Amino acid sequence: GENVEQHPSTLSVQEGDSAVIKCTYSDSASNYFPWYKQELGKGPQLIIDIRSNVGEKKDQRIAVTLNKTAKHFSLHITETQPEDSAVYFCAANSGYALNFGKGTSLLVTP
Amino acid sequence: EAGVVQSPRYKIIEKKQPVAFWCNPISGHNTLYWYLQNLGQGPELLIRYENEEAVDDSQLPKDRFSAERLKGVDSTLKIQPAELGDSAVYLCASSLAGTGINHEQFFGPGTRLTVL
Numbered sequence: 001g002e003n004v005e006q007h008p009s010t011l012s013v014q015e016g017d018s019a020v021i022k023c024t025y026s027d028s029a030s031n032y033f034p035w036y037k038q039e040l041g042k043g044p045q046l047i048i049d050i051r052s053n054v055g056e057k058k059d060q061r062i063a064v065t066l067n068k069t070a071k072h073f074s075l076h077i078t079e080t081q082p083e084d085s086a087v088y089f090c091a092a093n094s095g096y097a098l099n100f101g102k103g104t105s106l107l108v109t110p
Numbered sequence: 111e112a113g114v115v116q117s118p119r120y121k122i123i124e125k126k127q128p129v130a131f132w133c134n135p136i137s138g139h140n141t142l143y144w145y146l147q148n149l150g151q152g153p154e155l156l157i158r159y160e161n162e163e164a165v166d167d168s169q170l171p172k173d174r175f176s177a178e179r180l181k182g183v184d185s186t187l188k189i190q191p192a193e194l195g196d197s198a199v200y201l202c203a204s205s206l207a208g209t210g211i212n213h214e215q216f217f218g219p220g221t222r223l224t225v226l
Contacts, residue, residue, distance in 0.1 A: 004152075034214065043114070043201055043217035044153065089152050097166060098215060100152030 002027040002094035006101025013080050014109055021104045023090035024072045032093040033066060033073045038103070039086045047088075048075070080108045112136070114218035116202050122224045128190035131221045135183070135204030142179060143215065144187050145201040153201055153217075159185065160207075189223075197225045 003026040013019050025033075031052035036044035050057045050064045050073065057064050061080075066073040073092075077084055085108045091098045115134040123129050135142050140161050145153035156175065158166040161182040170177065174193070179185040189196055199220040 006152075036217075041219070043203075043219045046214050046216065049214060091152070096158065097155050098153075100154070102152050103150070 002099040004092050004099045004101045006090050010105045012107045019077045019080050021075045021088055023101050025092040027094045030092040034091050035075050036089045037086045082108050082110055084108050114202055114204055114216055116218035116221055120222050124226050125194055126191040129192050130186055130188045131200050133185045133202030139204035141205045141207055142185050143203040147199040147201055192225045194225050
């Protein structure tokens with residue numbers, strides 16, 4: 001089945017800096033790649049997604065890039081703020097199922 | 111618009127006891143998912159429903175876990191009997207249709223189960 005690897009597992013940045021989280025996947029048929037943010041005690045919240053027909057998508061301070069040839073995709077957060085601190089999960093679909101990475105704990109320090 | 115509703119939010123039981131979790135998806139969402147999330151891990155799919163039909167239950171431990179979605183709306187996930195290793199967060203999610211090219215999954219807050 002699909003295997004999604006996510007790095008790093010923890011990331012600490014200073015407020016205003018950028019943060020980058022990277023994921024790789026194994027199923028070449030995957031065509032949907034969402035990113036979720038999970039705060040303590042809450043369910044994952046979709047923050048951005050990308051589909052296989054585009055290479056990049058941006059929404060304000062958040063952007064995602066996809067390289068289908070290399071089977072990797074990345075989340076970029078610019079001008080980080082303390083409220084960006086959370087666990088971020090990447091995922092890739094395998095058929096109708098989503099397979100998640102193990103998460104990246106992002107800490108943004110003032 | 112109300113999101114995915116789950117109850118209870120927290121549950122503490124002793125091992126070998128039964129437990130049930132309830133989920134009400136976003137109105138109009140035909141597809142419902144139950145996920146298991148262990149501490150420090152990403153969600154793992156247990157079962158997916160399209161309306162009232164369980165179309166993917168390959169990861170559901172059927173010896174002790176069961177689920178139902180009788181009217182194609184809300185759903186119940188049951189564990190009987192619970193084991194210590196079942197302690198985790200159980201997440202419910204819904205989408206307009208099976209996650210393909212167009213349909214995002216929206217998650218509920220989860221039920222945190224502790225088995226003593």
